[in-house]
Amino acid sequence: MESNHSETAGLPGAGKRMCIVGASGKLGRYMVQHALDRGYEVVGVCREQSVPKLADFGDRITVIGGATDDRAVIARAVEGCDAVLTVLVPWGVHGYASGTAQAVLDQARPDARLVFSCGWHISRDGRDVYTWRFKALVAVLTKAARLVRVVDVDDQVEACRRIFASDARWTVVRGSDLEEGPSEGLPVWSRHIGDPVLASNRTRRVDFALFMVEAVTDDALVQEAPAIVGRLTPSALAHARR
Numbered sequence: 001m002e003s004n005h006s007e008t009a010g011l012p013g014a015g016k017r018m019c020i021v022g023a024s025g026k027l028g029r030y031m032v033q034h035a036l037d038r039g040y041e042v043v044g045v046c047r048e049q050s051v052p053k054l055a056d057f058g059d060r061i062t063v064i065g066g067a068t069d070d071r072a073v074i075a076r077a078v079e080g081c082d083a084v085l086t087v088l089v090p091w092g093v094h095g096y097a098s099g100t101a102q103a104v105l106d107q108a109r110p111d112a113r114l115v116f117s118c119g120w121h122i123s124r125d126g127r128d129v130y131t132w133r134f135k136a137l138v139a140v141l142t143k144a145a146r147l148v149r150v151v152d153v154d155d156q157v158e159a160c161r162r163i164f165a166s167d168a169r170w171t172v173v174r175g176s177d178l179e180e181g182p183s184e185g186l187p188v189w190s191r192h193i194g195d196p197v198l199a200s201n202r203t204r205r206v207d208f209a210l211f212m213v214e215a216v217t218d219d220a221l222v223q224e225a226p227a228i229v230g231r232l233t234p235s236a237l238a239h240a241r242r
C-alpha cells in the first residue's frame with residue numbers, strides 16, 4: 001500500500017489507520033472511498049472470492065482475504081488500527097455476525113473507535129416504536145430466512161447485544177431502507193425509531209457509508225445507536241424547518 005503523507009496532511013485521517021470489515025460489499029466499498037478521501041490508511045477485509053471486487057482501489061488499500069468471523073483474520077486486520085468499521089451481516093446459521101462482532105470487540109485496540117452497521121430492527125433499549133407493517137415484515141423475513149438457512153436475523157440481534165454490553169468505544173449505526181444515488185450529505189439521526197424525523201425511512205447507501213466514517217471522529221456518538229435517515233428526505237426537511 002502506498003502512503004504519501006504530504007498528500008494527506010491536514011485531512012482528518014492523516015497518519016491514522018482504519019480497518020473496514022466487509023469492505024467488498026456495496027456499503028463497504030463506499031466506506032473505503034470515504035476513508036481514502038479523508039486520508040486514512042485503509043485495511044479492508046472480505047471473503048477470498050470477493051477480493052477482486054476491490055481491484056479498483058489498486059495499491060491504495062491493503063486487502064486481507066478471509067471470513068470476517070475468523071479470529072486470526074481479524075487479529076491481523078485490526079492490528080494498529082485507530083478505527084474499525086464493520087458491516088454486520090447475519091449470513092448462514094452459524095453465528096457469522098456475532099462471531100464477527102466478537103472477534104472485533106476482543107482484538108481491536110482498547111482505545112479504537114468501533115463502528116458497526118445494522119438495520120432499524122435492532123433496538124438498544126426497547127424504546128423504539130415500530131409500525132405494525134415494519135414489525136410484520138421483520139417477523140416474516142426472520143422466519144423465512146431461518147427456514148431456508150441462508151440468513152439468521154436473530155444473529156445480528158445477538159451481535160448487537162454483545163456490542164451494547166461492551167465497554168469499548170463503539171457506535172452501532174442503524175440504517176433505514178437504502179437506495180442508490182448521489183450523496184445528499186450526512187444523514188440525520190435519532191436515538192429512537194418512531195421519532196417523526198425518521199418517518200421517510202430512506203437513506204442513500206453512499207450516505208450511510210459517510211455516516212459510518214464520520215462517526216469515527218464524532219465523540220458524541222460513542223456508545224450510541226443512532227438510527228439514520230437521508231438529510232433531504234421529507235421527514236428530515238420538515239424537522240429542520242421546526
Ligand SMILES: NC(=O)c1ccc[n+]([C@@H]2O[C@H](COP(=O)([O-])OP(=O)(O)OC[C@H]3O[C@@H](n4cnc5c(N)ncnc54)[C@H](OP(=O)(O)O)[C@@H]3O)[C@@H](O)[C@H]2O)c1
Pocket residue numbers: 022023024025026027028046047049050053087088089091117118119120174175176177178205
Ligand atoms: N439492504 C438494506 O436495505 C439495508 C437496510 C438497512 C440496513 N442495512 C444494513 O446495511 C449493511 C449493508 O447491507 P447491504 O444490504 O447494503 O449489503 P452489502 O453492502 O452489499 O453487504 C453485504 C455483505 O455481506 C457479504 N456477504 C454476502 N454473501 C455472503 C455470504 N454468503 N457469506 C458471508 N458474507 C457474505 C458481502 O461480502 P462479499 O462482497 O464477499 O459478497 C458484504 O460484505 C448491513 O449491516 C445491513 O444490516 C441494509
